[in-house]
Amino acid sequence: QVQLVQSGAEVKSPGASVKLSCRTSRYSLVNYRMNWVRQAPGHGLEWMGWIITENGNTNYAQKIQGRVLLTTDTSANTAYMELTTLTFDDTAVYYCAGGQKLHHWDTWGQGTRVTVSS
């Protein structure tokens, strides 16, 4: 089964950017549908966007449109999520999640904690 391994925790200042990675183990990222989901402390899950790895097509949540960019490097079996102009409200655990189908996500990364602090 595919496993997703995410990069380590980040601490950023307001206004900065963060770029997180999500690497697949054992299988290729080709023909994969990768989503990013975040969870603020004590809150529920929030979908951020998806990317289809074979053609790079993306769709983003309206709330963060213009601040988020999803990319992949299939040669490195790695997906990336970059979020710019960070505010305190972006403090959350960020998950990559995906599978062969777009509409449900059978594999999740372990999560990356991003803290925005002055």
Added chain:
Amino acid sequence: QSALTQPASVSGSPGQSITISCSGSIFDIGTYNFVSWYQQHPGKAPKLLIYDVNSRPSGVPNRFSGSKSGIAASLTISGLQAEDEADYFCTSYTTSASFLFGGGTRLTVL
């Protein structure tokens, strides 16, 4: 788009059955059969329980089942066990090719 609506909490005793509701709109649950349910234990990543309204991934016990009627979906857990105590989230694909989550339901096994 607003989040899907779930009850904040439900509870049940071991062996009992509980149902968690998830209410949406014609722009999400009412249009697509792409409703999924995820289970999340504290400090852990979510786990897929149900997809496409009522399908279970391999390894998920058949105590977990899903259904949908109109703009609402539901997750039923029968034969409650202590390890079922967790947060449960519904999600649906939408007419904007995006996804909406419910606010989550905390299940307490008494």
